[in-house]
Amino acid sequence: MLTIKNLHAQIEDNQILRGINLEVKPGEVHAIMGPNGSGKSTLASVLAGREDYEVTDGEVIFEGKDLLDLAPEERAREGVFLAFQYPVEIPGVSSTNFLKTAVNQIREHKGLDPLDAVSFLKLIKEKMKLVEIDQSLLSRSLNEGFSGGEKKRNEIFQMAVLDPKLAILDETDSGLDIDALRIVANGVNQLKRADNAVIVVTHYQRLLDYIIPDFVHVLYQGRIVKSGDKSLALELEDKGYDWIKDEVGSLV
C-alpha cells in the first residue's frame, strides 16, 4: 500500500528526515515512536503534503502512485487521511457542512454522484456512534471552542466518515484523558479492515494498549533506528529513549 524509500525532508534549512524507509501493507497497524524532535510529526506532515516541508530526496509510493507528486487534496481523495495533532478551527463553518463538502469532493474524484442530504445524514448518524460524538457538536463551528478531547474525537469521526485507505494518527493521544483515549482507540479499532492500514504516531506507548500495532518503529534523528513488534513499545515504556540514543550514538 505504502512504500517509503530513503525519504529526506527539511524545513527552511533544517534537515529533519534523513532517509526514512518503511513498508506498510493492507491490514497492518504501524506505530512510529521516538523522542521529541525525532521527526515523527514531520513524517506525518510530509505524507499529507504540508507545503512547509521540502522533500530533498527519496520517494513515496502509495497504491502505485507517486504520492509526492500529488497535491494535498489529491492525496486525500486517493485515500490518505491525517488526524491532526492540533485540529484547526474554522469559525462559522459547521462540521456537517465541512464534511459534506469533503465527502462530495472525494466522491466526485471517484466518479460518484454527490450524496444528497438524506443519505449524508444517514452516513453521519451511523458514524457518530463509533466515536460517541454528540450531534450538537456537529452543528457547531468546526473545532471552535471544542475541548481537546472533542477535537480529537472529531478527527476520528471525520476519519470514519471519509473512510480512508491509509490513516495517519499524529499524536492523537496527546491531551486525552483515559476515557477519551479509550473512545478514540475503540473508534480506530472498529474502522480497521483487511484492506486499510493505520500509522500511529505517538510519544507514549499507552495508546498502544488499545490500538495494538503489528510493527513498532523507533524514529531518532530523522531515521528509523529500530523496528520490532509490540514488545518494543513496552520496552521503551520501561526503559525510556536513552538506551536507543546510546545505541545509535555508539554506532556513529
Next chain:
Amino acid sequence: MSKDNRVLEEITTSEYKYGFTSDIEADSAPKGLNEDIVRFISAKKNEPEWMLEWRLKAYHHWLTMKEPTWPNVKYPKIDFQDIIYYSAPKKKKKLNSLDEVDPELRETFEKLGISLDEQKRLTGVAVDAVLDSVSVATTFKKKLHELGIIFCSFSEAVHEHPELIKKYIGSVVPITDNYYAALNSAVFSDGSFCYIPKGVRCPMELSTYFRINAANTGQFERTLIVAEEGSYVSYLEGCTAPMRDENQLHAAVVEIMAEKNSEVKYSTVQNWYPGDKNGKGGIYNFVTKRGICKGDGSKISWTQVETGSAITWKYPSVILKGDNSIGEFYSVAVTNNHQQADTGTKMIHLGKNTKSRIVSKGVSAGFSQNSYRGLVKVHKRAENSRNFSQCDSLLMGDKCGAHTFPYIEIENSTARVEHEATTSKIGEDQIFYCNQRGIATEDAVALIVNGYCKEVLNQLPMEFAVEAQKLLALTLEGSVG
C-alpha cells in the same frame, strides 16, 4: 517570497460574469450638466412643475458644494461635464403586460438570471427592474394593490401619488445633505417607490434590480420607502453592470421612513462591474442611504453584501428618533484586485432606550483597500441607549489593506456602547486542513470566507443568501493559488 505568499499570490484571475452589453436603442441626453439638462430630464419624464423646481433647487445647491475628499479612496478627478445624465431605453409603446417588454431587454434580464416571468412564477418576488434609469416593468402589482401597498417606479409615483412624494422626498436625505445626494436630487432618472399602509405586513419580498447598460451614463436612481404605523416590509436590491473600460458613476439615494412600530428590512447585493484585474474601468458607487426610525418602537435593518464596484463609498445609516427604536447594520464588503471600499454606517441615537447593532465583515484580497467607517452618536436626550459594534477584517495575501475608522460621540452618561474589532489573515493551516480532507483550495477559501461572513449572510432572505454565497466565491475566485 515565503510559501504563504506564493500560495496567496494569484489574487487576480476571476472575470466579471455579468459583462455583456445589450443593443437596445437608447434615448439619451447630451453629455454634461447644466440647468437645461435638468429641465430636459424633467421634461422627458413629463414631470409636474413642483418636481422640476425641486430638482433645480438641488442643482443650484450642488453648484455651491465641493466634492468630498475625506474617504480613504483614490481616483482621478471626475469630470462632471463628461457624463451623460439621462439614458432611457426607447419606448415603442406603453407596456400593459410583461409580454410586451422588448425581447432584447428580456434577454438581458435572462442573462442576469432574473427572468421576470420566472420570478413571477417561481419565487414570489415582486421585481421592479430598473435598466439604465427607467423602470421597465413591475410585477405583482395587482396583488400588492389589493393590500394598499404601492410598489412602482419613482416616475410613476410622481404622477400617481404626488402627495406622498411631495411629503417624503428629501425628508430623510435633504438635497443639501452631501455632494452626491444633491447631484442625485437634480438629475435622478428613476428608481423605486414603496409605500406600506398602516398595519399591513407585506406578504412578499419586494425586489428591485438595477443595471447600468449604456456607455458613459451615470445611474442616478432614487428609492423611497415609507412604512406606516405597524407595517412591515422586506426590500431587496440587486445591482450589476456590464464591463466597460471607462469608469461609470453611480450616485443613488435611498430614503426610508419608518413610522411607529413599523419594520423595514433592506437588503442589497451589490455586484457592479469592479474593473479589470489591473484596475481599469469599473463603477464608482457613491451612494447615500439613510433611514429614520421616526416613530416609537420602529426598526430599520440594513444588510449589504458588497462585492462589486471599483470604488464603493456608502454608509447606510439609521436615525433613531423614536423611543425604543432599533437600527441594525449587517455588512459584508469584499474587495479584490484594485477595488477600494470605504463603507460602514451611522447610528444616530436621539430617542430613549434606542438600540443599534453593527456587524461589519470586510474581506480584502489582491491589491485592494477595504475600510470600515462608522459613527455611533448618542444624543444627550437619548437615555439608556445601547450600541454593539463588531468590525472584523479578513486579509488574503500581503498586498491588500484593511482599515477601521470608528467614531463614537456620546453625550449621555447612561449610554452603553461596545466596540469589538478583529483583523485576521486567512490561515494557511485552515486551507491545508481543508485540503487534507479532499477539499480543493478554491472551495476551501469559499468555505472559510462564507463561514466568516455567516452572521451577515444569515440576515439575508433565503434566495438572496444563496446568490450572495456564490457571489463571494466568484469574487474571490483565483485569489489563492
